[in-house]
Amino acid sequence: MCMYYKDKVAVVTGAGGVLCSVMAKALAREGAKVALLGRTLAHVQKVADEITAEGGCAKAYQCDVLNADRCKEVAQLVQAELGPCDFLINGAGGNHPSATTEHEYFHMEEKRADEKSFFTLDPSAISSVFSLNYMGILIPTQVFAKQMLGREGCAVLNISSMNAYTPLTKIPAYSGAKAAVSNFTQWLAVYFSKVGIRVNAIAPGFFSTKQNAALLWNADGTPTARTEKILAATPMERFGTPEELNGAVLFLLNSEKASFITGTVLPIDGGFSAYSGV
Numbered sequence: 001m002c003m004y005y006k007d008k009v010a011v012v013t014g015a016g017g018v019l020c021s022v023m024a025k026a027l028a029r030e031g032a033k034v035a036l037l038g039r040t041l042a043h044v045q046k047v048a049d050e051i052t053a054e055g056g057c058a059k060a061y062q063c064d065v066l067n068a069d070r071c072k073e074v075a076q077l078v079q080a081e082l083g084p085c086d087f088l089i090n091g092a093g094g095n096h097p098s099a100t101t102e103h104e105y106f107h108m109e110e111k112r113a114d115e116k117s118f119f120t121l122d123p124s125a126i127s128s129v130f131s132l133n134y135m136g137i138l139i140p141t142q143v144f145a146k147q148m149l150g151r152e153g154c155a156v157l158n159i160s161s162m163n164a165y166t167p168l169t170k171i172p173a174y175s176g177a178k179a180a181v182s183n184f185t186q187w188l189a190v191y192f193s194k195v196g197i198r199v200n201a202i203a204p205g206f207f208s209t210k211q212n213a214a215l216l217w218n219a220d221g222t223p224t225a226r227t228e229k230i231l232a233a234t235p236m237e238r239f240g241t242p243e244e245l246n247g248a249v250l251f252l253l254n255s256e257k258a259s260f261i262t263g264t265v266l267p268i269d270g271g272f273s274a275y276s277g278v
C-alpha cells in the first residue's frame with residue numbers, strides 16, 4: 001500500500017457492477033474512503049459491506065446518474081459523511097439489447113417481421129443508451145467536480161471502450177456514445193486544466209461481465225461466434241480480468257505519479273487495438 005490514497009475520498013458510479021466494484025475495492029485497500037453510487041442500493045450496499053468486512057471504509061448511496069437532483073443530494077451526503085470528493089470514477093454505463101441489431105451486416109433478402117435490423121431499432125432505445133453513457137458521465141462530473149475546485153490532486157476517470165476507436169458491429173448507440181466519452185474526456189481535461197483537475201479515461205478491451213453476457217455466451221454457457229471473433233482479434237487470446245484494470249486506475253488517479261497526464265484514453269485490451277487482424 002502507498003500512502004497516497006489514505007483518507008482521500010473516491011466516488012465511484014456504477015459501483016455495484018463487475019468492473020467498478022473491483023476498482024472501488026482496490027481504492028479502499030489503498031486507504032481511500034469510497035462512496036459507492038448505484039441505481040440499486042442493494043447492489044452497492046453489498047460491495048460496501050464486503051469492503052467494510054475487509055477493514056476498508058465505504059458507504060453505499062442509491063443514485064441514478066441521470067437524475068441530477070439525486071446526484072446533488074448524494075454529493076452533499078458524501079461531503080458530510082466522508083468529505084469532499086477527490087476522485088470521481090464515472091463507471092455507470094453499458095449497452096442494452098433493445099439498442100442492438102440482430103445481425104452484423106444488412107442483406108437484401110426478405111426479413112422476418114420481428115427482426116431487429118437498423119431500420120427497426122427504436123430511437124428511444126438508442127437515445128436511452130446514449131444518455132446513460134454520455135449524460136451519465138456529464139451529470140455526476142458537473143456535481144462532483146464542484147467539490148474539487150480549489151483543492152489539489154483531484155482527478156476524474158471515465159470509462160471509454162474499444163468501440164470508441166472503431167465501432168463494434170451490432171451496437172451503434174453504445175459505440176457512438178463511447179466515442180463521445182473519449183471526446184468528452186479530452187474536452188473536460190482542457191476545460192479543467194487551469195484549476196488542476198486532471199481528467200483521463202481507460203478504454204477496456206473485452207471483459208466478460210453482466211452487461212455484455214448475452215452477446216458473449218449462449219444460454220448453455222458455450223461461447224458465441226462473437227466471443228470466438230473477439231479472442232481471435234485479441235493478440236493475448238483471452239478476456240481481461242477486472243483486476244487487470246486496477247494498475248491503470250490507481251496510476252491515472254494519482255497526481256504524484258501521473259501529474260502531467262490529462263486528456264488521455266488508455267487502452268487496456270490485450271493488444272486488440274494494436275492488431276489489424278493480419
Ligand code: NAD
Pocket residue numbers: 013014015016017018019020037038039040043063064065066090091092093094095132136159160161162203204205206207208209210211212
Ligand atoms: P456492469 O453492468 O457490471 O456495471 C455497470 C453498473 O452501472 C451496473 O451496476 C448498473 O446497475 C449501473 N448503472 C446502470 N445504469 C445506471 C444509472 N442510470 N445510474 C447508476 N448506475 C447505473 O458492467 P461493467 O462491464 O462492469 O461496466 C462498467 C463500465 O465499463 C461501463 O461504463 C461499461 O460501458 C464499461 N466497459 C465495459 C467493458 C466490458 O468488457 N465489460 C468494456 C469496455 C467498457
